[in-house]
Amino acid sequence: MNLIKDFNIQKNDVITITGGGGKTSLMFALGKELSEMGMIHVLTTTAKICVSDVPENQCMISKYIKEVINQIKKDPKREWVIGKEIIKGQKISGFSNEELEYLQDSLGSLVILNEGDGSKRKPYKFYSDYEPMIPKLTTKIIHVIGAEVLFKKIDDAFFHRSELYGDTEAVFDEGVFKEVLENFIKNKLDAKLEKTIPRILFINKADGEHLKNAEIMGKIGKLLFDQCFIGSLKEGWVKRY
Numbered sequence: 001m002n003l004i005k006d007f008n009i010q011k012n013d014v015i016t017i018t019g020g021g022g023k024t025s026l027m028f029a030l031g032k033e034l035s036e037m038g039m040i041h042v043l044t045t046t047a048k049i050c051v052s053d054v055p056e057n058q059c060m061i062s063k064y065i066k067e068v069i070n071q072i073k074k075d076p077k078r079e080w081v082i083g084k085e086i087i088k089g090q091k092i093s094g095f096s097n098e099e100l101e102y103l104q105d106s107l108g109s110l111v112i113l114n115e116g117d118g119s120k121r122k123p124y125k126f127y128s129d130y131e132p133m134i135p136k137l138t139t140k141i142i143h144v145i146g147a148e149v150l151f152k153k154i155d156d157a158f159f160h161r162s163e164l165y166g167d168t169e170a171v172f173d174e175g176v177f178k179e180v181l182e183n184f185i186k187n188k189l190d191a192k193l194e195k196t197i198p199r200i201l202f203i204n205k206a207d208g209e210h211l212k213n214a215e216i217m218g219k220i221g222k223l224l225f226d227q228c229f230i231g232s233l234k235e236g237w238v239k240r241y
Contacts, residue, residue, distance in 0.1 A: 016134050
């Protein structure tokens with residue numbers, strides 16, 4: 001697996017990861033590859049990350065972005081996960097767009113991996129008006145969905161905020177998948193980002209019985225996104241579709 005090459009990650013990229021079904025796992029997998037390549041980077045969020053997902057020796061929490069910058073300068077090769085505060089001992093909150101811009105300006109060559117969504121560990125989600133939280137300095141979007149959602153009833157078992165879809169009897173089939181992606185692109189990406197910013201769809205969990213689902217989803221996704229990949233972070237492979 002070579003995610004840096006597949007996603008064409010450059011030394012000054014700000015990558016915002018949205019959706020569900022492996023966002024945090026993808027962020028840490030990218031971080032590991034960047035560490036192995038010797039590329040300075042930080043992991044952060046404009047939503048919230050579970051404290052339990054972050055190794056203690058990587059976590060740096062401070063209300064002051066200058067303090068974060070000073071710590072990174074002292075140990076730039078560490079795979080830092082940065083945040084502003086820990087909420088109720090469970091969630092790490094992140095910095096504002098302006099603070100992230102200051103971070104980038106202060107450190108020069110730096111990759112920022114940002115988790116821009118919360119999905120309550122569900123394979124996918126439906127969106128409130130304020131989501132996802134995409135910083136203005138984003139240079140790439142990676143939208144993630146778990147392949148196991150295809151042909152599932154739209155309920156709380158598989159979807160965060162399933163009630164927002166508005167049809168309690170609906171099934172997440174090919175037509176709904178296409179509709180949901182089109183709405184996400186129109187109402188979220190087009191409204192917040194320049195169309196020149198690369199938009200990548202990553203269909204995760206394409207292993208075992210879900211491989212066929214991923215292939216069906218890939219045929220739809222590649223028509224809507226600049227790039228579409230299927231793969232399995234668990235098995236360690238990604239394939240462009």
